[in-house]
Amino acid sequence: MRAADVLTLAGQAIRRNTLRSFLTTLGIVIGVASVVTMVQLGQSATQSVTERIASIGSNLLFVIPGTAQRGPGNVRATAEPFDLADAQALARDIADVRVAPALNTTVTVVAGNVNDSVPVVGTTNGYFPVRNHPLAYGREFQPGELASGAAVCVIGQTLVEDLFSGREPLGATLRVRPSACQVIGVLSEKGESMGQDRDKIVLMPIKAVQRRLVGQLDVDAIYVSALVDGTTGQVQGQIESLLRQRRHISAGAPDDFYVRDTQDIADALEGTTRTLTLLLGAIATVSLLVGGIGIVNIMLVSVTERTREIGIRLAIGARARDVLMQFLVEAVVLSTLGGLVGLLVGLLATVGATWKLDMPLVLSPAIMALGFGFSVAIGIVFGFVPARKAARLNPIDALRHE
Structure with a gap:
């Protein structure tokens, strides 16, 4: 079966159940938007910290009398x-x-x-x-x-x-x-x-x-x-x-004095914001996995509903791999659409949040590409199970299905 025919059949199946398709992609939209927004906001926060430290002075050292002590209250001995x-x-x-x-x-x-x-x-x-x-x-x-x-x-x-x-x-x-x-x-x-x-x-x-x-x-x-x-x-x-x-x-x-390098302060703050960014990105990734589970569930329901259709296709000569490819493409199309919409939502959310929080806008094409690529991968991985189930149906049993 030609690729164009597979895409056409996938598009028709998605349009027949518009509401269900929308709800399926919603999890991917939320997941991609969350990942893109959280990671890019973290990068904006890191840039903001760097700029604010730089505004204090370039290559600046504070020389202060007394002894800096770590611990509760950050007590400083007099000198x-x-x-x-x-x-x-x-x-x-x-x-x-x-x-x-x-x-x-x-x-x-x-x-x-x-x-x-x-x-x-x-x-x-x-x-x-x-x-x-x-x-x-x-x-x-x-x-x-x-x-x-x-x-x-x-x-x-x-x-x-x-x-x-x-x-x-x-x-x-x-x-x-x-x-x-x-x-x-x-x-x-x-x-x-x-x-x-x-x-x-x-x-x-x-x-x-x-x-x-x-x-x-x-x-x-x-x-x-x-x-x-x-x-x-x-x-x-x-x-x-x-x-x-x-x-x-x-x-x-x-x-009886201490010298504090603002670059050390900047490095410590950048390290903290970077760690928080990774943590928030990891938490947001869970949303993508939930969206993938949603794709599995909906596609399994779709296979059950279309069992008779699958049986007819297999009976008139369609190969098992054609059926597998049709359902797999449907899952990938849904996740791809969700990824594109999620990128747009994440971009708008990042712009709005940085404006509201008065932070520099830092847009990372690599993060956006990673979020989109992950959404496509979710469609392939989580769409394979229902697609394989459809391809392994026995034509006679499928035709008898009510």
């Missing part, structure tokens, strides 16, 4: 804080790095009759490239302002909207209690990163924060950015060696 000389030593003695010290506090910021509680970071001009947060407009701190701790500041986009309500912020006076500063620049918009609004921030010369806001000369953290990709591990070793010397830590004694 002697850093000072500006430590940051200057890192910038001077380690090649191919940018360094930015940071002193963090939170104060009430007032502009006119509007006020808000805002994170204030005392730092230097190194902050802008190290933390990958350039100016949108305005200017950076001048050397004299950094040296004297002048009352000037750079603010984020959220504060422009919340405190100035469309008014020009440059040159305006912003009261950073208990002091005040002149706005000289506005940071580019960054949005949320790691659960924090990076646009709700005030940057001031670190000496201004030390003297005017907190009354101490400590440095909370030092940000170090490696200028050469792939060298963060080497730079981390140099930082640890230099700080051990400066802090007079004897050989064999533990560090």
Whole structure:
């Protein structure tokens, strides 16, 4: 029997039972759509994590005083804080790095009759490239302002909207209690990163924060950015060696500071999202198997209903393999249609979910091809049993069937 004739007979059989055919393919549609959506959403989540880590800073290392400890509460033992000389030593003695010290506090910021509680970071001009947060407009701190701790500041986009309500912020006076500063620049918009609004921030010369806001000369953290990709591990070793010397830590004694590589954080988060993606994909695959079982059941019912038709075909000369091929093609056509519709539904669901969750849209042709190929394979594997049953019917018994 020609392939065209087999397809024609399969199409006629499917159209005779439209509702049953639709219900049969529904399991495949749900299965393929689930697999495609879950896996591609997992890839989008991984991409989102990567982008958000990158937005913090490129090749960035956090150097923080104290001892990071694993366990309940993630307790950190206290230690002697850093000072500006430590940051200057890192910038001077380690090649191919940018360094930015940071002193963090939170104060009430007032502009006119509007006020808000805002994170204030005392730092230097190194902050802008190290933390990958350039100016949108305005200017950076001048050397004299950094040296004297002048009352000037750079603010984020959220504060422009919340405190100035469309008014020009440059040159305006912003009261950073208990002091005040002149706005000289506005940071580019960054949005949320790691659960924090990076646009709700005030940057001031670190000496201004030390003297005017907190009354101490400590440095909370030092940000170090490696200028050469792939060298963060080497730079981390140099930082640890230099700080051990400066802090007079004897050989064999533990560090009283720790260096955290954002790439390690990114790798850990990516590994977690990848594992969850595989788990969700495996769970969604169960839907495909359920759809395959549905095909078996419906095709077995179809064989029973069409036993007399099969007997007539065998009696007039049809070969057993022709009957087998007819029922097998019907199962494959049903699963293929379900796979195509499932791909479309999965694609639409992925687009809608990524838009709703504000994640990058990552479409993987390989995943879509795998989902579709699996649906076709389901039709072949699960359609073979009823097709073989039909092909093995005895023509005489089939003709006697009522």
